[in-house]
Amino acid sequence: MLRPKILIADDHPLLLRGLEEFLKENNHVIIGTYSDGLSAYNAIIKEKPDIAILDIEMPNLTGLEIAKKCKRHSVKTKVILITLHREKKFFEQAVSYNIHGYLLKEFALSEIEACLESVSKGHAYFSDKIFKRFTxxxxxxxxxxxxxxxxxxxxxxxxxxxxxxxxxxxxxxxxxxxxxxxxxxxxxxxxxxxxxxxxxxxxxxxxxxx
Missing domain, CATH: 1.10.10.10 (Winged helix-like DNA-binding domain superfamily/Winged helix DNA-binding domain)
Incomplete structure (x- = not known):
């Protein structure tokens, strides 16, 4: 089975590099990393990755805004959002944009493998900490x-x-x-x-x- 092509975007250099290195060590295919939302969205449109892992808060375009654009234009890339926010409004807004994954940053590295596996099979994955709390x-x-x-x-x-x-x-x-x-x-x-x-x-x- 082919590994999905993954794009990562986060405006925090250390977090971006850490996630990229972790995924590469686990044999995932990373086609690009970006530090702002507009560059990430343009790359999604051009490169058509299978999965985009996006920080919710980024310059130019937020992860939520990218997810909204992807839904509006029927982009096939599956969006996984990572965030520090625990507010319910962000989660519900993300779900309304048809995101496929939602992870809290402090648990991202421990949950990303399970999340990617689930999303690759066409199933949504939400951090249990978020899902149980908000539903x-x-x-x-x-x-x-x-x-x-x-x-x-x-x-x-x-x-x-x-x-x-x-x-x-x-x-x-x-x-x-x-x-x-x-x-x-x-x-x-x-x-x-x-x-x-x-x-x-x-x-x-x-x-x-x-």
Whole structure:
């Protein structure tokens, strides 16, 4: 299996060099490193890396702004964001831009290998420290067994970022029925009643959804 081509961008030279050296030591293919967001985004468009590991805060363009541009222009590069921020607003904004990974900097080196493996297989990876804190999971992941086949179908579509209206049309059911399913899923999984909760959970657990 071919190793994914990886681009890294961080405006902190020591962190950038440390991450690059760590990944190269583990036989990953690094096609470029950048210290500002605009250079990184231009390189993403030109070089088309499989994965871009981006600091959230950078000059010219932030990691979040790059993720937003990639989503808007349907860029196939999968974005992993690394950050010092623990605020919920940054995480939820990142998820809305369809990022594939979200890591806290202090755990980046210990989690990056698992993150890259997951993202390479098409599954999102969020640091457990962030995921558990912001989704307020009170059940184990095997609580998916409590869901009905219809609810699992709804979750699969949510993981694909489909709206309730799009899901209703896709499954030939009413929007009201979709919303009822969503409420039941949140209750059964023990999640917070928040707008992005199911999107975050479904992306995190794509493999379990089949």
């Amino acid at each position: 307020n999971v009170v059940e184990e992941d095997n609580s998916i067994e409590k869901l009905t086949p219809s609810e699992v179908k709804i979750l699969r579509r949510i993981a694909e970022e489909m709206t309730s209206s799009e899901i209703a049309e896709y499954l030939s059911i009413s929007v009201r029925t979709v919303e009822k399913h969503r409420a039941n899923i949140i209750r059964k999984l023990g999640l917070e009643q928040k707008p992005n909760t199911l999107l975050i959970w479904s992306q995190k657990n794509k493999l379990a959804l089949g």
